[in-house]
Amino acid sequence: MKKLVTPTPIKIGLAIVILSVVFYLLKLPFFNFIELKTLDLRFISRGVRSSGGETVIAAIDEKSLSELGRWPWKRTVIADLVDRLKSYGVRAVGFDVVFAEPDEQACAAEFDALSTSIDAEGIGGGRIDDLIAQIRREADTDGRFAQSIKNADNVILGYFFHTARKEMVHLSDEEVAAGEKIIRDARYQVVKYRGAPRTVPTVEALAVAPNIPQLSEAAAHLGFFNTFPDVDGRNRWFPLIIKFRDNLYPALPIATLERFLDWPPVTVDAADYGVRGVNIGDVFVPTDEAGRILLNFLGPIDTFPVHSIADIVNGRLDPSLFKDKIVLVGATATGIYDLRVTPFSTTYPGIGVHATVIDNILHGNFLRRPEWTALIDIAVIAALGLLMIVLLERFRVAAGIAVTVLVVAIFAFLNRYVFAAHNLWLNATFPVLTIIGDFVGITIYRYLTEEREKRKIRGAFQYYLTSSVINEMLKDPAKLKLGGDKKDLTVFFSDIRGFTSISEALPPEELVKLLNEYLTAMTNCVFKYEGLLDKYIGDSVMAVWGAPLDQPDHTARACETALDMMAELHRLQKKWAAEGRPFINIGIGINSGDMVVGNMGSEMRFDYTVMGDAVNLASRLEGINKEYGTNIVVSEGTFSRVNDRFFFRELDAVRVKGKEQPVRIFELLCRSGEKETWKDMAQRYATGLDAYRGRRFDEAMAAFRGVLEIRPEDAPAKLYIERCEDLKKAPPGDDWDGVFRMTKK
Numbered sequence: 001m002k003k004l005v006t007p008t009p010i011k012i013g014l015a016i017v018i019l020s021v022v023f024y025l026l027k028l029p030f031f032n033f034i035e036l037k038t039l040d041l042r043f044i045s046r047g048v049r050s051s052g053g054e055t056v057i058a059a060i061d062e063k064s065l066s067e068l069g070r071w072p073w074k075r076t077v078i079a080d081l082v083d084r085l086k087s088y089g090v091r092a093v094g095f096d097v098v099f100a101e102p103d104e105q106a107c108a109a110e111f112d113a114l115s116t117s118i119d120a121e122g123i124g125g126g127r128i129d130d131l132i133a134q135i136r137r138e139a140d141t142d143g144r145f146a147q148s149i150k151n152a153d154n155v156i157l158g159y160f161f162h163t164a165r166k167e168m169v170h171l172s173d174e175e176v177a178a179g180e181k182i183i184r185d186a187r188y189q190v191v192k193y194r195g196a197p198r199t200v201p202t203v204e205a206l207a208v209a210p211n212i213p214q215l216s217e218a219a220a221h222l223g224f225f226n227t228f229p230d231v232d233g234r235n236r237w238f239p240l241i242i243k244f245r246d247n248l249y250p251a252l253p254i255a256t257l258e259r260f261l262d263w264p265p266v267t268v269d270a271a272d273y274g275v276r277g278v279n280i281g282d283v284f285v286p287t288d289e290a291g292r293i294l295l296n297f298l299g300p301i302d303t304f305p306v307h308s309i310a311d312i313v314n315g316r317l318d319p320s321l322f323k324d325k326i327v328l329v330g331a332t333a334t335g336i337y338d339l340r341v342t343p344f345s346t347t348y349p350g351i352g353v354h355a356t357v358i359d360n361i362l363h364g365n366f367l368r369r370p371e372w373t374a375l376i377d378i379a380v381i382a383a384l385g386l387l388m389i390v391l392l393e394r395f396r397v398a399a400g401i402a403v404t405v406l407v408v409a410i411f412a413f414l415n416r417y418v419f420a421a422h423n424l425w426l427n428a429t430f431p432v433l434t435i436i437g438d439f440v441g442i443t444i445y446r447y448l449t450e451e452r453e454k455r456k457i458r459g460a461f462q463y464y465l466t467s468s469v470i471n472e473m474l475k476d477p478a479k480l481k482l483g484g485d486k487k488d489l490t491v492f493f494s495d496i497r498g499f500t501s502i503s504e505a506l507p508p509e510e511l512v513k514l515l516n517e518y519l520t521a522m523t524n525c526v527f528k529y530e531g532l533l534d535k536y537i538g539d540s541v542m543a544v545w546g547a548p549l550d551q552p553d554h555t556a557r558a559c560e561t562a563l564d565m566m567a568e569l570h571r572l573q574k575k576w577a578a579e580g581r582p583f584i585n586i587g588i589g590i591n592s593g594d595m596v597v598g599n600m601g602s603e604m605r606f607d608y609t610v611m612g613d614a615v616n617l618a619s620r621l622e623g624i625n626k627e628y629g630t631n632i633v634v635s636e637g638t639f640s641r642v643n644d645r646f647f648f649r650e651l652d653a654v655r656v657k658g659k660e661q662p663v664r665i666f667e668l669l670c671r672s673g674e675k676e677t678w679k680d681m682a683q684r685y686a687t688g689l690d691a692y693r694g695r696r697f698d699e700a701m702a703a704f705r706g707v708l709e710i711r712p713e714d715a716p717a718k719l720y721i722e723r724c725e726d727l728k729k730a731p732p733g734d735d736w737d738g739v740f741r742m743t744k745k
Helices: 007-026 029-046 062-068 075-087 108-121 127-139 141-152 173-186 213-218 252-260 309-313 350-362 373-392 397-422 429-448 450-461 467-475 499-505 508-528 554-579 613-628 636-642 676-693 697-710 715-729
Strands: 055-060 092-095 155-162 190-194 207-209 221-224 237-239 241-244 247-250 266-271 274-280 283-286 292-294 306-308 326-331 339-342 345-349 483-496 532-537 540-545 586-601 606-611 632-635 646-655 663-671
Touching: 007 373, 007 429, 029 397, 029 429, 055 062, 055 309, 055 350, 062 309, 075 141, 075 309, 092 252, 141 155, 141 213, 155 213, 155 252, 173 207, 173 213, 173 221, 173 247, 221 247, 221 252, 237 350, 247 252, 252 274, 252 326, 252 350, 306 309, 326 350, 339 350, 345 350, 373 397, 373 429, 397 429, 483 499, 483 508, 483 554, 483 613, 499 508, 508 532, 508 540, 508 554, 532 606, 540 554, 554 586, 554 632, 554 636, 554 646, 554 663, 586 613, 586 636, 613 632, 613 646, 613 663, 613 715, 632 636, 636 663, 646 676, 663 676, 676 697, 676 715, 697 715
Parallel strands: 055 306, 055 326, 092 155, 092 326, 155 221, 190 266, 586 632
Antiparallel strands: 155 207, 237 292, 241 247, 266 274, 274 283, 339 345, 483 540, 483 586, 532 540, 586 606, 632 663, 646 663
8 A cells, every 4th residue: 555654754744733733832932923913914805884874973083173173072072972962862872982180161160250249349130140150161171061961861971991001100199099080980880700709800990080060970881992002003802801909891883882782781791710701681792801802893984874063953853863763972183193003004093993893782793702713723723723734744845835726725715715604713813823834834844855866766776767757756756666457548559660771871970860860859759748769779769648647638749749640750850851861751640448567677767668469459550551551550449539630531441460369450641620731632532432342443543643633742542553463363262351461570
């Protein structure tokens, strides 16, 4: 049984698989960085997907800044926005903006001072006090905004946490405590542990930057809007939970969904290893152990409906665009610098991240990478590594490159399919590195060992064997053993006519030069059609098609070679005539059928060759050209396979020496596309042959003379005219079957 793999490549391949698994488990930053980039490519290749339509973005865009003024706007403008959205029937409004300081444009304090001064001067009272009180109320923009928030009862204000020491150097302990007090009621109320409670490994905040108390108290809910980019600066994860002073707080999308879904119970689901997810009523949102959701980006920001705040405030839009929707208020204008880097864009507004989280949760369209995917990743790494070991042992370097590229392409397609169809993030980096690593490792080994030996063998045999045979030897040294196989092949013999006379007339050095030029040209024709040059027998050439490499069209290749040889011979004849060299003509015999092919000889010296009756017949057909004055004679077995591709004429039915069974023989004239030149002649010849076999010798001679009118030098026609004349003089007996018996080899 053939040995498929050798021990050393197996060891190399297994070592690469083991190294890949080890590096995978170590989670080295460099490889994690590469994997993040492949994730981005999967998003891009998957393309843009439509949002569910529940979330609308009210954008602080360039148009709004142009119409409503420089940001931050007066709080009355924001109040008008809230009032307008309330009138449109919006179910929840989330602000990706923090109002951490009182409105700088408010004038209430100034009017308080004015009222005090008027009272001190004794000029107040009556109508003046009423006007001042009215103007003061209008100047209290924060109060106006707070009242709008309270009336709407659907506004969720965003805030952010300080998570780095350098962010809170200006904050005192009292300020940190005051901030906690403002947001305390917004914390997750229920944390359900599976197993013994322990510290949840979430992001921990050091301080909070809340909205001013007046606004926070009026809001329906509060949620943080912190985002944390990966090592390459891109946002792919979003925290649903941040821990601050022993309490867990929800993100803005969670707080907004609570209001949108009409305040279902919300629970943090935790286990002994960390967070499992967040339950919002009947909706379970899976997270990693740190409480982060993997963002399944749908596309650019315009994947969501985006409307300018200027258009909303000024009543230019159809209210139906907002009814029963979630509206997220945030900046899309470049100058406000609330931009993130995502797989789809390097300038993705932060408000789009919150919209993505909400859409993912509402439609259960979560991008998943649970812990058990590590087992799949390791299994894929091992399977692909072993597959490459087996494949690379069967192919040389050039084919190995193609195989490697193909395996990588198939894996990439399947990996992308799992990502696109099932929202599952499987590792792509290490399987690809394993495939490439196996190829590089095994190729280097081959180059240092096997390829060096193969180069020696190729150098030693390239002048004696065709490259196809050498390649077979290199692929499978077992082919060098004695023995053979029975195969359907085509064998070819050619021989120079009258070579003995030519050799006697030329000096040895001229004879060798002439013969080498002839054999080189003929051999090139054999190699052109990937034939096996079996051997030279003096001036004769023996070639085989169909072995050692399988060639389904081996018969056609042999016929193409014969025609090319004759064309090349005609070129050489003209050249040699000009040089004063003797005229050379050849005969070719071709037969197709079963024969034994393999290494024949002794243990010390053997040849790769063919043997059998089919080979002997081809040799006889080569010799029969002398009898008929032809150049290419083929057997019926050859003719029947390619008579649609080539044009033949039947020469005769003969009994070759040593055989009683008659054989029909045919002359190969040309390719099918060139038959018009020969068609009329061949038709007359066939008429004559039919009359000859029917003993109508006068009719046959008339037909053959018609052949000579077209082709005066046609030797077979002349031969049959002579036969007819002889048979007329001595008519054959009743047992005559028209078959010609050959008495020579």
